[in-house]
Amino acid sequence: MPVVTVPGRGVSGVLTKAAQYALRNYSRSARRKLVKWFGRWLAQKPANVDDILGRSTADSRTEIEDFLSRHGCKFSSMKGPAHRDGIVKVTRKGQDTTEISILLNAMLDFYEWLVDHGFRDDSNPLMVDGYRKQDIVERRKLEARRERGRKFFTFRGLRYETHSGKAYRPKMQDPSQARDAILSAGREMGWPLEVDLTFSVMAESGCRISELPLLNAWDWWEASRFGDEIAAPNKQSMGIRVKTLLISDDTVRRLVAAFEDRPDGYAAGKSMHMLRKWATRWDAEDKLTKVLLFPRADGKPMSEWSLRQTYFNRAAFRSKYLVPQLDGTSKRPTPHVFRHARIDEEIRKLDVLYPDLDDFAASLIDFADDMYMSPENIFRYAAGTLHKRRMRIRREVMKADVADLSQAIAEKAGENKAREIVERMRQCQG
Numbered sequence: 001m002p003v004v005t006v007p008g009r010g011v012s013g014v015l016t017k018a019a020q021y022a023l024r025n026y027s028r029s030a031r032r033k034l035v036k037w038f039g040r041w042l043a044q045k046p047a048n049v050d051d052i053l054g055r056s057t058a059d060s061r062t063e064i065e066d067f068l069s070r071h072g073c074k075f076s077s078m079k080g081p082a083h084r085d086g087i088v089k090v091t092r093k094g095q096d097t098t099e100i101s102i103l104l105n106a107m108l109d110f111y112e113w114l115v116d117h118g119f120r121d122d123s124n125p126l127m128v129d130g131y132r133k134q135d136i137v138e139r140r141k142l143e144a145r146r147e148r149g150r151k152f153f154t155f156r157g158l159r160y161e162t163h164s165g166k167a168y169r170p171k172m173q174d175p176s177q178a179r180d181a182i183l184s185a186g187r188e189m190g191w192p193l194e195v196d197l198t199f200s201v202m203a204e205s206g207c208r209i210s211e212l213p214l215l216n217a218w219d220w221w222e223a224s225r226f227g228d229e230i231a232a233p234n235k236q237s238m239g240i241r242v243k244t245l246l247i248s249d250d251t252v253r254r255l256v257a258a259f260e261d262r263p264d265g266y267a268a269g270k271s272m273h274m275l276r277k278w279a280t281r282w283d284a285e286d287k288l289t290k291v292l293l294f295p296r297a298d299g300k301p302m303s304e305w306s307l308r309q310t311y312f313n314r315a316a317f318r319s320k321y322l323v324p325q326l327d328g329t330s331k332r333p334t335p336h337v338f339r340h341a342r343i344d345e346e347i348r349k350l351d352v353l354y355p356d357l358d359d360f361a362a363s364l365i366d367f368a369d370d371m372y373m374s375p376e377n378i379f380r381y382a383a384g385t386l387h388k389r390r391m392r393i394r395r396e397v398m399k400a401d402v403a404d405l406s407q408a409i410a411e412k413a414g415e416n417k418a419r420e421i422v423e424r425m426r427q428c429q430g
Contacts, residue, residue: 014119015042015052022110027210027304030102037103041067053120060125061159064107073100078161085142086128090162097162104160131157175341178321178333179203186315193258194294194302195311197251201230202335205245206342206371208235209308209335213301218288220255221279226272228252230293234372243372255293308335343371347382 019038023031044067055063065075068090076089092100107126114120123129131139143155183203187196198212211232223229223244231241247255259272278287292301312335322330323337346367354360361379368378 014114018110018113018119021113022106022108026102026106033099034103034106037099038106040071041107053114055122057122057125057129060111060122064125068100073097082161086159088160090160092162101162104158104162108156108158126159127157128159175337175344178323178337179341181319181321182312182315182333182337185319186311189315189318191311191315192297194296195307197255197258198294198302198307199312199338200251200254201245201247203338203341204247204251205230205232206339206346207232207243207245208339209312210235210304212294213292213304213307214239215293216289217275217291217293218285220293221275221284221288225279226256226275243370246370343378343381344385347385351382351386 023034026034041064044063065073069075072092072095074091074093076091077083078087078089090097090100090104104126108124111120111124111126115124124132128142131142134142139157142157183199186199191199201207202209202212211234215230215232219231219241220226222241223231228247228249230245230247232243232245233239234242256272259275275288275291278284281287292299294302296302313332316332321333323333324330347364350360350363350367354363364378364382365375368375371378
């Protein structure tokens with residue numbers, strides 16, 4: 001974790017604690033990037049810690065915008081309710097805004113820690129004016145305006161909203177191949193039952209690895225009465241269950257079997273009969289919340305680090321699968337490839353099921369809502385995915401004999417859909 005030093009004064013305990021609080025929930029790679037961004041930002045600040053803490057909200061916002069402007073960001077006001085709420089649009093021409101979005105969220109937590117612990121008298125400069133002071137009704141209205149009427153709210157009052165004009169460029173490989181190779185290698189290595197079930201749910205639902213360790217029996221019961229759906233949090237929902245994970249019937253059977261009272265079950269003593277009995281009690285939520293779906297042998301939750309380093313990375317190494325990059329190099333896949341594989345497969349199946357573009361677009365929007373993605377991102381993903389698919393088919397045609405072309409032609413259903421999607425997006429933007 002980072003340590004903040006002030007020239008001539010040594011380590012600043014206050015700023016160090018605030019920075020560590022801001023970076024607490026990010027992966028190791030994201031923390032490395034955030035440490036660099038925080039270093040650049042603090043390098044332009046005055047050496048006196050009191051000046052850093054005592055800057056007014058307006059001056060702090062000006063400093064933040066000046067800093068990001070020097071790194072290619074532009075700021076423009078929003079329209080409609082967002083303009084009234086003081087939300088500012090951040091764009092970065094020709095570059096991805098993912099790092100900027102992460103940085104703004106981390107800085108929000110950085111200033112929030114300083115305000116909550118009494119080290120800063122003025123309000124949080126990253127937050128919409130008066131957001132914390134508004135009553136719950138006004139805050140819900142603000143959240144609804146920000147999220148455009150979504151059922152579940154993740155808006156925490158962040159003043160800045162990042163927009164990327166850069167088209168999505170999918171990976172050069174088929175992510176389904178990487179997923180299948182890693183799952184197969186992990187099972188050959190003898191993944192424990194809870195680990196195998198964790199990655200099976202991740203592969204089938206397309207959720208992130210950080211959303212799985214704390215899932216419990218109440219999430220399973222509340223979503224589908226121990227069926228094929230599990231309630232789960234999103235990346236920025238702070239543990240609140242905001243979406244539903246859909247799993248296969250085979251995984252449901254394996255999960256049920258894991259809770260049966262038998263020697264090879266990791267939840268011995270908490271059989272499905274017992275769980276269903278608890279579900280009818282008046283304190284069902286309290287009882288079932290304490291029963292994890294994927295616990296370790298000692299009953300504690302699996303850590304994200306252990307899932308990544310101990311199990312996924314070893315399986316990826318054993319599978320010998322490498323992801324080709326645009327610069328000609330290759331690298332090993334990350335757990336996020338399971339999410340890409342799920343989205344990629346869904347888009348290709350919907351492309352075949354709905355030949356009409358309007359029906360295809362409507363089904364994509366429904367899928368985006370299930371995956372907790374914005375419609376804009378899912379359309380970009382679809383355009384890129386189907387374009388790459390068409391190019392893969394063209395490569396197969398080049399290599400195939402004339403006698404084998406009939407099968408290749410049969411597999412190219414909807415190959416022009418990517419071009420139609422891009423044209424439709426241009427019309428909507430115009």
